[in-house]
Structures are given as C-alpha cells and as structure tokens.
Amino acid sequence: MEDIEGDAVVVTGASSGIGGATARVLAADGANLVLAARREDRLEELADELESEYDVQALPVSTDVTEREQVDDLVEATVGEFGRLDGLVNNAGVGLGGEVAELTDEEYHTMMDVNVDGAFYATRAALPHLRETEGTVVFIGSFAGQYPRPGNPVYAATKWYVRGFAHSLAGQVGDDGIAVSVVNPTEVRTEFGSEQGDAFEEQYGPDEATEPEAIADAVRFSLGQAGTDAVNELDLYRRDKFSHF
Numbered sequence: 001m002e003d004i005e006g007d008a009v010v011v012t013g014a015s016s017g018i019g020g021a022t023a024r025v026l027a028a029d030g031a032n033l034v035l036a037a038r039r040e041d042r043l044e045e046l047a048d049e050l051e052s053e054y055d056v057q058a059l060p061v062s063t064d065v066t067e068r069e070q071v072d073d074l075v076e077a078t079v080g081e082f083g084r085l086d087g088l089v090n091n092a093g094v095g096l097g098g099e100v101a102e103l104t105d106e107e108y109h110t111m112m113d114v115n116v117d118g119a120f121y122a123t124r125a126a127l128p129h130l131r132e133t134e135g136t137v138v139f140i141g142s143f144a145g146q147y148p149r150p151g152n153p154v155y156a157a158t159k160w161y162v163r164g165f166a167h168s169l170a171g172q173v174g175d176d177g178i179a180v181s182v183v184n185p186t187e188v189r190t191e192f193g194s195e196q197g198d199a200f201e202e203q204y205g206p207d208e209a210t211e212p213e214a215i216a217d218a219v220r221f222s223l224g225q226a227g228t229d230a231v232n233e234l235d236l237y238r239r240d241k242f243s244h245f
Contacts (some may be wrong), residue, residue: 001224005030008082009223010074012065012122013092015042017190018140021212022089022219027054029220034078036063037092057082065092065118075125085129087223090119090162091140095155095192108154115158119165127173134177136230138222139166140215141184143237163233170232179230181222185215186237209238 009026013019015037023033027050035043035058043060050058059081063074078085094114097107123137130137144152145159163182170180187209192200200209214236222231 001221002226003030004086004220004223007031007086007223008034008078008084009087009089010034010036010078010085010122010126011089011091012036012063012118013140014046015039017192018185018188018212018215019089019091020046021216022091023050023058024054025213025216025220026223027056027058030054030056031087032057032059032082034059034061034074034081036061036065036074038062038064065122066113068121071118071121072125075122075129079129084133085126086133086135087138088122088126088130088135089138089140089219090122092118093140093158093192095152097154098152100153103154111154111158115155116161119162123165123169127178130178131173131176134179134227136179136181136223136225137166137169138181138183138219139163140219141166141182141233143184143186143235143241146184146235167232170230174230177227179222179225181231182233183215183218183222184233184235184237185210186241188212188215210236 009031011019011023014023014035040062047058047060061074061077063070097103139162141163142159144156145163149156166180166182187200189200189204189209190212218234218236
C-alpha cells in the first residue's frame with residue numbers, strides 16, 4: 001500500500017464506532033485527521049488521543065453533515081489547516097424506524113438527510129481538492145445496500161443510493177485520477193441502533209459480529225492504492241451472514 005504519512009484525511013461520523021476506529025488506524029500510519037461529527041466533546045477527546053499517541057495533527061470540527069454550509073466549512077477548514085486534502089471517508093450514517101407503515105416523516109427525512117445528502121455534500125465539496133492530489137473518496141456502504149433488508153427498507157434504500165452514487169461517480173472522476181471506493185460491512189459492534197433500542201455493540205458479543213477496527217483496516221486498504229488503481233468495492237461480511245437468509 002502507498003504511504004499515507006502526512007496526508008490529510010477527513011472522516012465524517014468520527015466521534016465513535018467505525019469513524020473513531022478509522023481515525024486511529026489512519027493516524028497510526030501517519031495521516032493527519034480532520035474529525036467531523038456533531039458531538040464536539042468526543043471529537044476533542046479523540047483528537048487529543050491521536051496527537052499524543054501517534055504524533056500526528058488532528059483537527060476536530062463540529063459538523064452536521066445535513067447542513068451544506070457546515071460541510072463546505074469542514075472541507076475549507078481542512079485545506080486551510082493542511083494545505084491539501086488527500087482523502088474523504090463518508091462514514092456518517094443513521095438507521096431509524098423499520099416498518100414503513102409506522103415510519104414517521106422525521107425518521108424518514110433524517111435517514112435521507114444524513115445518509116444520502118450528507119454523503120453528497122461532503123463529496124461535492126471535496127472533489128476540487130481531491131483532483132489536485134489525485135485523492136480517494138471512501139463510502140461506508142452496507143450489506144443492506146446490496147441485498148433486500150425487510151427490517152428497514154428506507155435505510156436499505158439510502159445505502160443502495162450510496163453504492164449507485166459511488167460507482168457512477170467513479171466513472172465521472174476516474175480520468176481526473178480520483179479513486180472512489182465502497183466498503184460494505186454486515187453488522188458491526190458499534191453504537192448503531194442505539195437510537196431506538198439496543199446498540200449492535202450490546203446485541204452482539206465479541207466474535208459474533210464485525211469489530212469496527214476491521215472496517216477501519218478496509219478503509220486504510222482503500223486509501224492506500226497506487227495511483228493507477230482503486231478498490232472499487234470491498235465486502236467485509238460476518239462469516240455466518242448468509243446462513244441467516
């Protein structure tokens with residue numbers, strides 16, 4: 001894999017779970033991080049940890065990815081701090097509700113706003129800078145974006161959007177040297193699901209679901225491809241996932 005020491009990488013949804021694990025993995029290889037999420041206190045704690053543990057620079061930027069101006073400011077803050085942008089990890093996401101007949105307008109729009117609009121806003125803002133560095137956009141997709149998910153059709157639809165957008169974007173910006181990757185996990189032991197019940201980290205014990213560090217390693221692999229290559233799509237599934245179909 002290519003050296004990422006000194007690269008500037010934005011990670012959305014960085015305050016916990018996959019985002020936090022990704023920040024640690026990238027910092028361990030020398031990347032400077034811009035940490036984006038709404039929970040500013042957690043971002044500041046993580047930034048302090050990364051700087052003391054890995055001797056990199058970490059910039060916490062409180063960001064609601066559903067607000068276009070905040071996302072634009074996030075990218076501008078990155079370039080202002082580091083003079084460049086080498087990677088964007090679109091990780092922010094939420095899953096609410098389940099039964100379509102019972103889904104509220106608020107739940108529907110929250111999933112669409114975070115999972116779809118947030119990824120679009122961040123990508124659009126980042127592309128001019130990624131052209132200059134021939135950088136990489138990594139989208140955190142989902143098994144739910146590849147196979148039907150009866151338990152939550154709207155969440156699944158947002159992840160189908162993410163995959164479709166990412167693959168079509170790759171065709172649009174590949175000639176500019178920009179790599180576009182999608183990493184698809186199944187269940188990951190994080191806070192996901194806590195908005196309406198037990199989080200995945202409570203539902204699954206160790207060795208029962210993927211750990212966030214495994215997804216972080218997949219992101220690192222995607223960011224580390226040589227200039228002519230890109231990880232198009234990487235599926236990282238629980239070994240027993242298909243036995244539950």
